[in-house]
Amino acid sequence: MALLEVEELHTTFHTEKETIRAVDGVSFEIERGETLGLVGESGSGKSVTARSVLGLVDEPGIVEAEAMRFRGDDLAEVGWEQARGDLSIVFQDPINSMNPVYTVGNQIEEALRIHQNLRGKAATDEAISLLKDVGIPDAARRVDEYPHQFSGGMRQRAVIAIALACDPDLLVCDEPTTALDVTIQAQILDLLDELQREEDLAVLFITHDMGVIEETADRVSVMYAGELIETAPVDKLFENPRHPYTRGLLASIPGRTVNGDRLPTIEGEVPTATSEPDSCRFAPRCAYAFADCNQVHPERINVSEDHGAACLLYDERFPEEPPAGGIDAVVGGDER
Numbered sequence: 346m347a348l349l350e351v352e353e354l355h356t357t358f359h360t361e362k363e364t365i366r367a368v369d370g371v372s373f374e375i376e377r378g379e380t381l382g383l384v385g386e387s388g389s390g391k392s393v394t395a396r397s398v399l400g401l402v403d404e405p406g407i408v409e410a411e412a413m414r415f416r417g418d419d420l421a422e423v424g425w426e427q428a429r430g431d432l433s434i435v436f437q438d439p440i441n442s443m444n445p446v447y448t449v450g451n452q453i454e455e456a457l458r459i460h461q462n463l464r465g466k467a468a469t470d471e472a473i474s475l476l477k478d479v480g481i482p483d484a485a486r487r488v489d490e491y492p493h494q495f496s497g498g499m500r501q502r503a504v505i506a507i508a509l510a511c512d513p514d515l516l517v518c519d520e521p522t523t524a525l526d527v528t529i530q531a532q533i534l535d536l537l538d539e540l541q542r543e544e545d546l547a548v549l550f551i552t553h554d555m556g557v558i559e560e561t562a563d564r565v566s567v568m569y570a571g572e573l574i575e576t577a578p579v580d581k582l583f584e585n586p587r588h589p590y591t592r593g594l595l596a597s598i599p600g601r602t603v604n605g606d607r608l609p610t611i612e613g614e615v616p617t618a619t620s621e622p623d624s625c626r627f628a629p630r631c632a633y634a635f636a637d638c639n640q641v642h643p644e645r646i647n648v649s650e651d652h653g654a655a656c657l658l659y660d661e662r663f664p665e666e667p668p669a670g671g672i673d674a675v676v677g678g679d680e681r
């Protein structure tokens with residue numbers, strides 16, 4: 346049994362003008378001790394997926410799912426308040442994740458009080474211990490400092506300490522290193538990796554950065570316009586990406602380009618999904634698109650045992666079409 350199982354998750358926002366289908370039929374699972382990377386451009390629905398799983402979507406958002414099970418229990422029945430300590434989140438911007446008028450120690454101790462029933466000296470000692478665990482020097486002194494007295498990297502370490510104070514089984518990291526410079530980013534990634542191995546944590550790691558995904562994830566799900574369009578173990582996805590969108594994302598990583606000086610880009614933007622899909626949402630940007638792509642919504646096809654892609658190129662019901670070219674010129678070879 347997977348630690349977290351999500352089936353057919355839909356998160357919609359009804360506005361006066363339209364209904365935005367921010368997450369549109371997403372299914373995935375995470376095993377204990379595993380890191381699932383959720384990757385995609387801004388606006389693809391990654392963060393809304395995480396917030397939906399954590400019960401953090403505010404009005405006018407509506408979250409519906411065929412099932413969301415944590416340790417086999419239905420999250421809707423257990424209630425998110427009950428489960429929240431077991432599911433913690435680290436947000437992108439540590440300064441906005443912390444309360445500026447409380448000390449770092451106060452904020453860790455609050456989580457310890459709520460989730461581990463620790464108070465007084467026991468809570469302070471544990472807060473200091475957690476700050477040491479996340480690599481804050483002179484933790485006994487710094488526990489009484491305020492967030493503005495911490496550097497950006499130290500603040501993110503403190504946010505991770507708050508998340509760990511909940512004693513979680515699943516840590517959701519929502520772009521946890523995007524606001525940090527490259528050196529600090531590497532330190533935070535190392536820290537998360539170390540903590541995960543020590544605590545046997547499951548991690549849902551959200552990022553737009555394929556380089557970070559390659560470094561951190563065991564498996565990867567690629568998200569586009571509210572849908573998961575490819576899922577595979579990280580090495581398979583990087584060696585043999587099957588969905589044209591994934592190929593485009595990988596081709597745009599510096600160092601992977603075979604020819605030319607300029608990195609290739611995927612022209613256009615992620616569309617906002619406002620209606621039930623009746624075609625491939627990537628079609629307007631896809632170098633492989635053929636006529637059926639504008640009339641049929643692609644379902645996930647297993648291209649190998651543990652590798653799925655939602656693309657009509659792999660659906661035997663449709664005639665083989667020569668790709669229009671473009672992405673192959675960069676990543677090499679049509680692998681249908």
Ligand code: SF4
Binds near residue numbers: 656
């Ligand atoms: S279904 Fe068609 S448009 Fe969509 S990714 Fe596959 S080839 Fe491209």
